[in-house]
Amino acid sequence: MSHKAGFVNILGKPNAGKSTLMNQLVGEKLSIVTPKAQTTRHRILGIVSEDNYQIVYSDTPGYLESKYGLHRSMMKFVESAIEDADIILWVIDVTDQTDIQEYKEQIIQAPKLIVLLNKVDQLRDGEESLLITKWKTEVPHAVVLPISAEQGHNIGGLMGHILQLLPDGPAFYEKDELTDKSxxxxxxxxxxxxxxxxxxxxxxxxxxxxxxxxxxxxxxxxxxxxxxxxxxxxxxxxxxxxxxxxxxxxxxxxxxxxxxxxxxxxxxxxxxxxxxxxxxxxxxxxxxxxx
Ligand SMILES: Nc1nc2c(ncn2[C@@H]2O[C@H](COP(=O)(O)OP(=O)(O)O)[C@@H](O)[C@H]2O)c(=O)[nH]1
Ligand SMILES: [Mg+2]
The missing domain is CATH 3.30.300.20 (K homology (KH) domain)
Structure with missing residues (x-):
């Protein structure tokens, strides 16, 4: 039986819904979620294993100005997650009108990229398809998926895409491990x-x-x-x-x-x-x- 395994790293602006998404994908509340930006300070792994695959998700802090030593360290967690990803999940908050997407240049070069238009539960009729078209034009090689991390909308569809893109290889962690954190x-x-x-x-x-x-x-x-x-x-x-x-x-x-x-x-x-x-x-x- 062939086996797939890889690192699937979740990136995006503060408050986009990265931690909510990771908790949905892992099925456990590993990463804390609040309405405030900069809640997540570490890179936190969430591991999902089955007989024939292992997905190692990474939740990361959102982008920050380097005002404190703390922030510089948080950004190193983000940079390492861009570098070692097999697949990048780029979470875009559709309710956030500001267009600054830090690390955009690096992220859109990732060969295996899934752009997640999150919080579509907040959109009006018709807005979703316009956004999908916009992002497909902007990043033609990426998979573009509308989701609601909070409501679990389209998470099954996302899992399907991840499994398709996941490379062949042996597991990185024991199959019963849930996270790297104590x-x-x-x-x-x-x-x-x-x-x-x-x-x-x-x-x-x-x-x-x-x-x-x-x-x-x-x-x-x-x-x-x-x-x-x-x-x-x-x-x-x-x-x-x-x-x-x-x-x-x-x-x-x-x-x-x-x-x-x-x-x-x-x-x-x-x-x-x-x-x-x-x-x-x-x-x-x-x-x-x-x-
Ligand atoms: N309406 C809506 N809110 C969401 C969704 N996903 C996350 N949120 C909310 O957005 C806020 C930030 O979520 P969080 O996961 O902490 O974002 P992070 O900073 O990217 O990790 C929280 O208040 C979440 O409840 C979604 O799909 N729809
Ligand atoms: Mg977070």
């Missing part, structure tokens, strides 16, 4: 998602989450996580009046952790100030942005 990383990301949902302006961007201990006991997962902020004033905001802010984040995160790990979770959160961590090479390495 349970600790995924738990920290779930907490970070709740921070993105609950705080405004600069706070989500100034926060990083690190799981300090992850104990899998017989009936309970006991998780302690540290929320790092950049300034003492941010610590106060995250904790909130009488601890209400942190408590809300903790409760929401615990529910998602229990659903993800299929087990009762005891989550304890702490907050600590690490001055200027987004520009501190040593802290960035500590948080796994090690380029």
């Amino acid at each position: 349970e600790r990383f995924l738990a920290a990301e779930i907490v970070r998602e709740k921070i993105f949902m609950n705080y405004r302006q600069e706070i989500p961007y100034a926060c990083e989450v690190e799981v300090d201990s992850f104990k899998d006991e017989e009936k309970l997962l006991r998780i302690n996580a540290m929320v790092y902020v950049e300034r003492a004033s941010q610590k106060g905001i995250v904790i909130g009046p009488k601890g209400a802010g942190l408590k809300k984040v903790g409760t929401e995160a615990r529910k998602d952790l229990e659903a993800f790990f299929g087990k009762q979770v005891m989550l304890t959160l702490f907050v600590k100030v690490k001055e200027n961590w987004r520009n501190d090479d040593r802290m960035l390495r500590y948080f796994g942005y090690n380029h």
Whole structure:
């Protein structure tokens, strides 16, 4: 029996729906999703294996200006994902009218390219076919597909195209592996998602989450996580009046952790100030942005 395997890398602007799409394709919520740009900070693999194929998806951060050391590291994740792709899924948000498509020149040179017109659930009648024609003219060698990552529209069709384009070769990972990321990383990301949902302006961007201990006991997962902020004033905001802010984040995160790990979770959160961590090479390495 022949076997296919390859890297299918998901690229696109911030907020295009890349993480939503990867979660749909993998069938698990590996990558956090929020309405805010720059939610995803790492390159996260999602692996789908069957007897005769293995698809290794990569979710990536959207394009950013290099204001912080953190951002430069995030862009290296994007650049590596352009270089090592067997197939590129280029996610275009059809509701985003701004035409700046960073990395466009590199992306459209990819020999195996699928342009995904995402969020077609937001279009009016007739708009979809116009957009398909526009993109087919612009990138004639690419497959152009309208999808709704959120509603799962046309995800089956996309899978068919991916399998057709996937090269022959042996599996890269064990067939039962789901991601390259640890349970600790995924738990920290779930907490970070709740921070993105609950705080405004600069706070989500100034926060990083690190799981300090992850104990899998017989009936309970006991998780302690540290929320790092950049300034003492941010610590106060995250904790909130009488601890209400942190408590809300903790409760929401615990529910998602229990659903993800299929087990009762005891989550304890702490907050600590690490001055200027987004520009501190040593802290960035500590948080796994090690380029
Ligand atoms: N209406 C609609 N919204 C979507 C769709 N896909 C993603 N979104 C929303 O777009 C926002 C950004 O999604 P996310 O996956 O985090 O984008 P990323 O930054 O590219 O990873 C979230 O609020 C999603 O719920 C879609 O197909 N339709
Ligand atoms: Mg994302």
